[in-house]
Amino acid sequence: MSNKSTHIAILGAGAIGQLIFHQLAPAKQIPYFFVRGESRDEQVLSFCALSGKKSQTIARLVNLTEDKKQCSERSGEDSVYSLAVQTRLLIVCVKAYQVKAALKNLLPQLPTSCHILLLHNGMGPHLEIAPMLSGRGLSLGTTSQGALRTESWSVKQTGEGVTQIGSLSGPSMTPDLKQLLISAIPNIEWCEPILPFLWQKLAINAAINPLTAIENCSNGALAAEKYRQQICDIVEEIVDVALATGVHLDKISLTKRVFNVIGLTRANFSSMHQDVVNQRRTEIDNINGYVVERAKEYGLTAEVNETLLKQVQQLESGYLT
Numbered sequence: 001m002s003n004k005s006t007h008i009a010i011l012g013a014g015a016i017g018q019l020i021f022h023q024l025a026p027a028k029q030i031p032y033f034f035v036r037g038e039s040r041d042e043q044v045l046s047f048c049a050l051s052g053k054k055s056q057t058i059a060r061l062v063n064l065t066e067d068k069k070q071c072s073e074r075s076g077e078d079s080v081y082s083l084a085v086q087t088r089l090l091i092v093c094v095k096a097y098q099v100k101a102a103l104k105n106l107l108p109q110l111p112t113s114c115h116i117l118l119l120h121n122g123m124g125p126h127l128e129i130a131p132m133l134s135g136r137g138l139s140l141g142t143t144s145q146g147a148l149r150t151e152s153w154s155v156k157q158t159g160e161g162v163t164q165i166g167s168l169s170g171p172s173m174t175p176d177l178k179q180l181l182i183s184a185i186p187n188i189e190w191c192e193p194i195l196p197f198l199w200q201k202l203a204i205n206a207a208i209n210p211l212t213a214i215e216n217c218s219n220g221a222l223a224a225e226k227y228r229q230q231i232c233d234i235v236e237e238i239v240d241v242a243l244a245t246g247v248h249l250d251k252i253s254l255t256k257r258v259f260n261v262i263g264l265t266r267a268n269f270s271s272m273h274q275d276v277v278n279q280r281r282t283e284i285d286n287i288n289g290y291v292v293e294r295a296k297e298y299g300l301t302a303e304v305n306e307t308l309l310k311q312v313q314q315l316e317s318g319y320l321t
């Protein structure tokens with residue numbers, strides 16, 4: 001495989017971005033990161049080093065060697081630009097609410113042959129970035145691999161999980177890139193069409209995440225009888241909205257799956273619970289918020305999801321400025 005054929009970049013060096021880096025690293029080409037610079041404040045996240053304006057040179061490109069202790073950073077437009085133009089696959093691992101802003105300045109620097117893979121919780125960014133793609137192929141994915149960033153450049157795998165990826169629009173990922181991901185990422189599944197799989201994951205997160213944040217409880221606490229009807233209603237609304245968008249989900253098996261995940265992860269605190277406890281922005285807009293938006297678009301209501309959306313937004317308004 002030539003050097004040119006394996007240029008892979010990862011956008012976002014959070015826990016999942018770094019985990020994927022280490023999974024891809026044994027392949028011939030070490031992937032590289034595009035990360036935000038300057039401000040660590042998620043609210044002012046910006047990747048504009050590649051905008052061509054020298055005054056805005058704030059993104060950094062990080063070359064992390066296989067030994068995670070050694071991390072060489074290169075900043076400046078020249079080195080960032082020269083790698084950007086060779087990128088064949090960009091794996092986007094930032095939070096859903098950061099995707100559009102993160103890609104806005106980076107995309108014009110990538111070749112139109114560069115394939116984009118979005119890997120985040122929740123749904124929605126694929127609709128926002130569709131007009132920005134200029135014919136580039138887009139794949140979507142979801143991963144339930146567990147990872148915890150222990151320091152800036154150190155990550156610990158906390159759980160095995162499935163990674164599901166599939167093509168959404170434009171040219172498909174080339175077979176060599178696909179093969180590289182299949183051989184590097186454990187338990188990876190190619191799922192086409194991908195949208196039903198993303199809706200199923202969305203239903204799991206929509207049922208578990210906001211309830212655990214609002215009730216300040218572990219995932220397992222949701223097995224109590226008092227939450228059963230509410231969880232069934234959340235799933236039912238999602239099945240109806242997904243159907244309106246053209247995606248058929250099986251209500252009974254999906255509800256069973258949600259309760260199964262509650263049981264399997266009973267000792268865990270959901271990511272949204274942790275976001276609220278740590279006073280971070282949550283992914284509610286891309287989880288229950290996405291359901292509510294799609295419901296409105298198709299003339300439906302999703303009252304149970306909307307109530308949860310408002311309750312979590314209320315929690316966030318207590319600490320986000």
Ligand code: KPL
Nearest residue numbers: 208265268269270271272
């Ligand atoms: O994905 C999760 C999350 O916390 O975001 C679940 C499946 C709910 C596990 O905690």
